[in-house]
Amino acid sequence: MAAKVVVLGGGVGGTLTANLLSKDLRRDIDVTVIDPTGMHVFQPGFLYVALGQANGRWLARDERRLLRKDVDLVVEAATRIDAKRKVVRLSHGEEIAYDYLVIGTGSRLVPEQIPGLTRGAHEFYSLAGALRLREALRTFRGGRIGVGVAGIPYKCPPAPVEFILMLEEYLRRRGIRDRSSLTLLSPLNRAFTIEPASNLVEPIMERRGIELATFFNVEAVDPDSGTVSSLEGEEREFDLLVIVPPHRGQAVIDDSGLGDRSGWVPTDRSTLCHQEHSDIFAIGDATDLPISKSGSTAHFEAPVVASRIASAIFGTKPKDVYGGKVMCFLETGGRRATALRFDYEHPPKPPVPSHFWHTANWAFNRLYWSTVPLGRIPEVGYRKTPELDAEFERSST
């Protein structure tokens, strides 16, 4: 009898895992993806939408069209996972049984955790938020802009830095840079969580006249005065605030008693197996792993999860482990970007921002739909080619 694998979530990790399992195991497996919307969203694009550089329409595709034909898709919310009975309950009461479960439910935004945030600040972490911010920027005539984060972890750690650098360029292009000030409110004593990347972007920010306010963890926003206060006891006033909302795991994880106090799934960092359930795997944002919450992470985790489930089904010794691989780009404005490639053991050595990496990012974004979810470039950016390694080494700081 074919093994039943249920994948919760049709994001990068869920879609890729389902496709890899279906492709490799064919008749030995029944794969079902459960997703509440049936739409696959390319979230890195929100940044470009907010800055008027992209149309929202290219960010979403029908999940059905990204999955292999033999993968079932159920478009409904999962409300409970019963790990003892090995079933997933859906919002209409139906239950779907599994032999192996993959949790790829991502993260959710919880702006309500910060008083005043929803009304007092913009964000570009949802399509609706990015569209609202685009309109606010379009009518902006100059003033004080603050960009910050209201909780860690959050998706795509470079995004606030990218946003402020690209926004600076946007204001110059519109001829209102001299009437505007820009401040990055960083929760740490540097611009970015990863120190080598911080060392790279801080001089760029200084050259562009972007203020860096360190140790500023957003605690509350007063929408009427435009004041944002920090956990450290400081207050700053802005005309336009852009704050990444706090994130936490999905409600189904909380409600099923499978997560930690923030709703993240306790996950083994190498096997990606749930710490307490050997038939449940977690992937992407949903895990509690202390690594970037990004599509890239899910992209590199998916082959490991697929391979380990295949080994479990065939009774062979699992051989693939996740080593913490992540590869992402960081746009610095002016059609330049750098790249961050790292894993558990090796911190990134980001190259000096160049047109090469901007073009690579541009090409990746455009090729995403026909490659990543379908498993066509499983090792993008990490495959050891002499040309790519040379590009990293040639311009490393």
Place this chain on the structure above:
Amino acid sequence: MSSIQVDILVDARGMACPGPLLGLIGAVREGTVGEVIEVTSTDEGSKTDIPAWVAKARHDLVEVIVEDSYTRFIIRKAR
């Protein structure tokens, strides 16, 4: 050994910088005034960034205890 009663333990051993500091910030965010938080860290950077953040945020760094392979930071949430 410290004899202070710890209310929240953040075991950040094995985490790279800035994991231990972020663990502390999260604990302070969720804790109540007067509670004692202990952060254990194997990261060398914690020895500078945790005291720097505690000073900036005006909490009390009660004690720093250097063990054989890690460091314990005892912090009281002061406000």
